[in-house]
């Protein structure tokens with residue numbers, strides 16, 4: 001009964017190396033800027049790398065929030081607004097950064113368990129069907145929060 005499994009185990013590594021081991025696409029440097037207001041969405045940032053073949057990011061999901069959307073900050077006629085984006089091309093051997101002031105994730109309803117853990121796992125859906133699981137560090141807004149009106153009154 002064991003023989004077929006052993007054979008398969010020997011054949012599989014050969015089949016993989018025949019493909020030339022292309023560098024895969026991946027995502028790193030993921031973090032979440034937690035909103036100081038629980039009713040407002042938090043922002044998510046990361047860097048997507050295209051690997052040897054390039055790919056497309058089609059969406060991001062997580063079990064630790066109600067909803068995740070991909071957005072882009074755009075300036076039009078002196079006004080800064082956000083637009084939802086459906087997919088992002090990640091060039092071969094290149095990278096695309098989601099960073100403050102540009103592309104970002106809007107994360108609605110971050111789960112309390114994730115907040116107390118300080119991280120949340122996210123699933124990045126790639127065009128080739130890959131699902132990349134990445135832990136994003138959650139940064140709490142302490143210190144970065146906008147000054148309260150009371151602070152201004154004291155001055």
Ligand SMILES: [Cu+2]
Pocket residue numbers: 071072082104105106
């Ligand atoms: Cu947004």
